Amino acid sequence: MGGTVYGDRAAAAIQQVTSLLDSAGVAPEKTQELLALIQAGALEGAQGDVLELAEQPPEKSAAPALHGWVAAVQAAAAELAHIADRTIARARPAARPTAPAALPAHSSSTPIDEAPQKQVEQVLAMAERIFTELTGRTDYSREASLEILPVVLTAIAAEDQADYIAQLEAFATRNRDWLAELYRKYGPGGDLAELDRSGLTEQPESIVICERLDAAPLWLQGVWDGESEGSMLERFAQLWKFGCDTPRPPQPSKAR
Known part of the structure; x- marks a missing residue:
């Protein structure tokens, strides 16, 4: 009734x-x-x-x-x-024209069309180190990382690329407990692993995605929609934003 x-x-x-x-x-x-x-x-x-x-x-x-x-x-x-x-x-319409990536509302942000291969390799190396420390896992797909990470890195302003590795490390240190819970609950073997249908909790580049979800979510969504299935990012974003119970430390203000 x-x-x-x-x-x-x-x-x-x-x-x-x-x-x-x-x-x-x-x-x-x-x-x-x-x-x-x-x-x-x-x-x-x-x-x-x-x-x-x-x-x-x-x-x-x-x-x-x-x-x-x-x-x-x-x-x-x-x-x-x-x-x-x-x-x-x-x-949603079956087909939708690709919209330009949404830049953050800062006049000094200069977009890039493609991340240099050296930058991709260096950021991936840092992400792999952090991911392995948090999860103990090394059985991820590096091939998948090299497909996804270049897309994500185009959501970083040209002015920030040189310092991004240090920025990523600081992000991971600040949010270590939150990231650890995310992988523990939704990664392979986790109690709620079946809720992550994105597959991103299995990959080290997910750390970079988490950082961009905090720093420039609309920009990330814009570049992602032009290259990958949007629902994958949407599902992962829900887990990152709302799926963990560990208190998060205050996030730094966005200077840029």
């Missing part, structure tokens, strides 16, 4: 919001995408509530029953994430 009531109210609310946005001159496809984002966000919230159930098994549960409870909760949470992704995918 409750589902039907809320379903009817939701349908009426969607119709009202659609009418209001239409009156305001918002394009129908944009309205659908906005509504889909709201719906997907609600699903993400529900996913968090479901995951909390894993820590609240029925009282006096035997070990096999407890394992089954946790597995069922994780499966339900994963399916909610799948539904959220499908909700967004259905609302």
Whole structure:
């Protein structure tokens, strides 16, 4: 009964919001995408509530029953994430012209078309060292790193490229506990590994992606959309921003 009531109210609310946005001159496809984002966000919230159930098994549960409870909760949470992704995918046009990468709002930021190979190798070496220290793993795909990292590095201003390795190391030191929890929970073998369908927690370049998600998320999204599947970054960004419980230290202000 409750589902039907809320379903009817939701349908009426969607119709009202659609009418209001239409009156305001918002394009129908944009309205659908906005509504889909709201719906997907609600699903993400529900996913968090479901995951909390894993820590609240029925009282006096035997070990096999407890394992089954946790597995069922994780499966339900994963399916909610799948539904959220499908909700967004259905609302977006099948093909969309590539938009120029969104630069940070700083007049002194100079974009680059391509990161020098030497820079790619040096940043990857630093990322590999940090990743191995945090995870103990060396079984990542370096080939995949050499495909993804050059794209990510174009979201760094030309003026910042020379000092970026030091910036990345400082970022990893500052956020070490948060990064460690991210890989422990969502990386291979983690309790919630099935929730990371991006595959990025398996790769050292994910550290660079995390740093850019903090420093220049719109710029990163812009360069990423031109080269890779957008949902991969979106899913990983959700894990990075909201998937860990470790307190994060204050983040430095963006000087540039």
